[in-house]
Amino acid sequence: DSGVTQTPKHLITATGQRVTLRCSPRSGDLSVYWYQQSLDQGLQFLIQYYNGEERAKGNILERFSAQQFPDLHSELNLSSLELGDSALYFCASSVGLDFRETQYFGPGTRLLVL
Amino acid sequence: AQSVTQLDSHVSVSEGTPVLLRCNYSSSYSPSLFWYVQHPNKGLQLLLKYTSAATLVKGINGFEAEFKKSETSFHLTKPSAHMSDAAEYFCGSQGNLIFGKGTKLSVKP
Numbered sequence: 001d002s003g004v005t006q007t008p009k010h011l012i013t014a015t016g017q018r019v020t021l022r023c024s025p026r027s028g029d030l031s032v033y034w035y036q037q038s039l040d041q042g043l044q045f046l047i048q049y050y051n052g053e054e055r056a057k058g059n060i061l062e063r064f065s066a067q068q069f070p071d072l073h074s075e076l077n078l079s080s081l082e083l084g085d086s087a088l089y090f091c092a093s094s095v096g097l098d099f100r101e102t103q104y105f106g107p108g109t110r111l112l113v114l
Numbered sequence: 115a116q117s118v119t120q121l122d123s124h125v126s127v128s129e130g131t132p133v134l135l136r137c138n139y140s141s142s143y144s145p146s147l148f149w150y151v152q153h154p155n156k157g158l159q160l161l162l163k164y165t166s167a168a169t170l171v172k173g174i175n176g177f178e179a180e181f182k183k184s185e186t187s188f189h190l191t192k193p194s195a196h197m198s199d200a201a202e203y204f205c206g207s208q209g210n211l212i213f214g215k216g217t218k219l220s221v222k223p
């Protein structure tokens with residue numbers, strides 16, 4: 001168990017809808033990262049937050065957004081969902097903001113868009 | 115830009131035989147590389163990472179990787195495979211959080 005929790009485990013929704021994925025980092029970790037894992041694109045870094053502020057962006061679509069709250073949990077919002085957004089979404093956390101620090105991954109949220 | 119290529123999408127070995135998972139990188143500067151493992155229905159777990167302190171990096175569960183600049187490689191090895199090693203393995207770049215496509219390791223009894 002990495003200490004990172006993600007809810008929900010599974011999510012089924014329809015095209016055009018909006019969903020919110022939630023992540024709680026390990027105790028003491030200030031950075032949260034979001035990743036998307038799909039068969040087509042593999043594992044892709046989406047975005048990083050550190051202590052409430054956005055720090056780095058990867059291949060995140062404009063339809064997607066994230067935030068990190070004062071208690072350090074983070075939410076990833078996916079809107080105007082398309083079939084191609086079906087994927088496993090991971091969050092990870094680390095102590096600081098350096099990419100080279102060890103990241104601890106949650107179990108993921110599996111999103112299915114019908 | 116730094117990128118990584120995992121040369122095999124699937125590797126199958128027998129239990130007790132050596133494991134070799136290949137990863138090549140391209141970088142115009144000294145890279146920072148890692149290997150993660152993903153067991154079925156689980157998140158990723160760090161196996162090891164290259165920090166330039168030593169070219170041979172030892173990780174968890176008996177895995178190690180050797181950084182070879184002349185070959186631009188960072189292959190993952192283990193002397194003797196165990197059934198519990200069956201998983202997907204990802205090589206990647208720490209500098210820009212780029213992951214390879216993954217290598218699925220199967221271990222036959």
